[in-house]
Amino acid sequence: MNIDTIIDNIYPLPEKSKALLKENIHETTYPKAHVLFKVNTIVSKMYFIKKGMVRAYANPGDEDITFWFGKEGDTIISMKNYVQDEKGYESIELLEPCELYVIDTEHLHQLFGEDIHIANWGRKFAEQELIKVEERLIFRQCRTAMERYKELMTTNPELLQRVQLGHIASYLGMTQVSLSRIRSELK
Numbered sequence: 001m002n003i004d005t006i007i008d009n010i011y012p013l014p015e016k017s018k019a020l021l022k023e024n025i026h027e028t029t030y031p032k033a034h035v036l037f038k039v040n041t042i043v044s045k046m047y048f049i050k051k052g053m054v055r056a057y058a059n060p061g062d063e064d065i066t067f068w069f070g071k072e073g074d075t076i077i078s079m080k081n082y083v084q085d086e087k088g089y090e091s092i093e094l095l096e097p098c099e100l101y102v103i104d105t106e107h108l109h110q111l112f113g114e115d116i117h118i119a120n121w122g123r124k125f126a127e128q129e130l131i132k133v134e135e136r137l138i139f140r141q142c143r144t145a146m147e148r149y150k151e152l153m154t155t156n157p158e159l160l161q162r163v164q165l166g167h168i169a170s171y172l173g174m175t176q177v178s179l180s181r182i183r184s185e186l187k
Helices: 003-010 015-022 079-084 105-114 116-141 145-155 158-162 165-172 176-186
Strands: 026-030 035-037 045-051 054-058 065-070 091-094 098-104
Touching: 003 015, 003 045, 003 116, 015 105, 015 116, 045 105, 054 165, 065 165, 098 105, 105 116, 116 145, 145 158, 145 165, 145 176, 165 176
Parallel strands: none
Antiparallel strands: 026 098, 035 091, 045 098, 054 065, 054 091
């Protein structure tokens, strides 16, 4: 996905503002299994996925708990780093080789002060991220395991093709055995 489409999907900018924002964005690539963000670190960068798949996870005990997947067009960021300039609670791992666009958040925050359109773009980004978090919370807390799996099949079927079942089970809040049982029941 190209950077113009990604920017416009967040919030369309006037061409002058978009050009100013794009001057601060460059492309980079990383291999599969690279950990882009590590728990308890500050990463002062915002990434946009041009090509590839990533997951965000926490590890409160013995095993990882996946709570987010990102794919083409999505933004990779630790909101705690971005908003409060504090260490993040998540790690973000690349599940495929990735082509990414990147901007330093320090430069981005500077642009917010220089261009009202870019500042509004940043506000819309934060609002969209808040809605996504709210949707994930409701998705996990208010549906049965079967309902969560069916919704994933409907809203994001490509995850089932691109992501290991163990990560999907974790994301859905169940064991891999439970996920296998649900998949068998649906066949």
